[in-house]
Amino acid sequence: MSVEEQVREIVARITRVDKSIITRQSTFKEIKADSLDVVQALVAVEETFGIEIPDEEAQKFQNFGDFVSYVENRVAQKERV
């Protein structure tokens, strides 16, 4: 399963929305995720991929696509190391 698909599943599970409605353009507001949903998603993604997402980076995410791109980059960096 791709990184994007795994992140989508995590976000869908936490926010309890159908994962088919989460596109790369979806904002957290559009999928009705509140601040707790977002923090839970960040923690779950960190644990799943063994990466850290600093708050200052997380605050830059405008939509689901930004979130996925950041995770994909960090996972790729980790694999290179």
Next chain:
Amino acid sequence: MAENKKNVAHNGRIRVAVDAMGGDYAPEEIVKGAVLAAEKDDVKIFLVGPRPILEKELAKYKLTNGSAIHIVEASEFIKENESPVDVIRRKPNCSVAVAAKMVKSGEADALFSAGSSGAAAISAIQFIGMLNGVYRPALVGSLGSFAPNTVMVDLGANVDCKPHQFLAFAIAGSVYAKKFLNIADPKIALLSTGSEESKGSEAVREAHALLRNSGLNFIGNIEGSDILSSKANVIVCDGFVGNVLLKFYESIGGYAQVWTEQKLKKYPPLRALVRLMFRRLFPATRISRETERQGGGILWGIDGVVKIAHGASRAPQIANAIESAKEAVKAGVVESLKSELAKFSQGGKL
């Protein structure tokens, strides 16, 4: 620790992890309340917080049942100006989080906090976890004197609700009515702006459909004027509506007294009689009178007993809260809710 898992008393004692740093008068009143609660021999209390501070507080008391109170180190705690969400990423080892983790690990049977209710709820969600089918915990409360067989849920834990949450609220309210009001088949109603299913917000309309098809004893929508009519045993609403109603309801007695006394100011004997009458009746309008007596409310939907209390609670309320957390463990409220929820999860309704 696995053998000490949930709802199992440890050497005959229920173990309560107390967030000793949570509350307006923490740690003094929390420790004092814990000492009061520990006078009973069926409870073991873990005071969670910075050890030097708690040892100093505990030293003020001659403990008659000393082995019932233990200190568990947590060097950090959530301060008033901090966001509750900080519990997860910035302070995962703060006092309330450590107390929650003790419930998860089976070292404690219940968590109690008089600190930030948001921080307690978030700690419980993140570190203990939700029961299957529940998205967020809810607060359930009895309406008391005017409608003694009616409970309302949610009373303020969830301001914005998704439709499926109303179904979980109905199930939690139903378990509460069965357990604490001894109602075998509670009648459930959805609070709306009209009795027709087309009335209400989008979430309420969707919730109506879910409740109608739930298999619960759902009697449809009721309006605000029906809240005290005893038509329903469980009234379901979102936490925004529930909390506004709760506070309005509690304020009625005081304002009714002032208004009546003003109307009778030319008749001093009658005025005195009214004052006396209201002194007796005023508590009847307090939805949370029972909650106050119990020292707070349970967060329903968490996979463990989590008791929260008002930040301004003093030692007697803290002791009551610890006592009722203990009673909730003994009554198996979490297991009852879990069992009810399973019926709906299996049917794919939650």
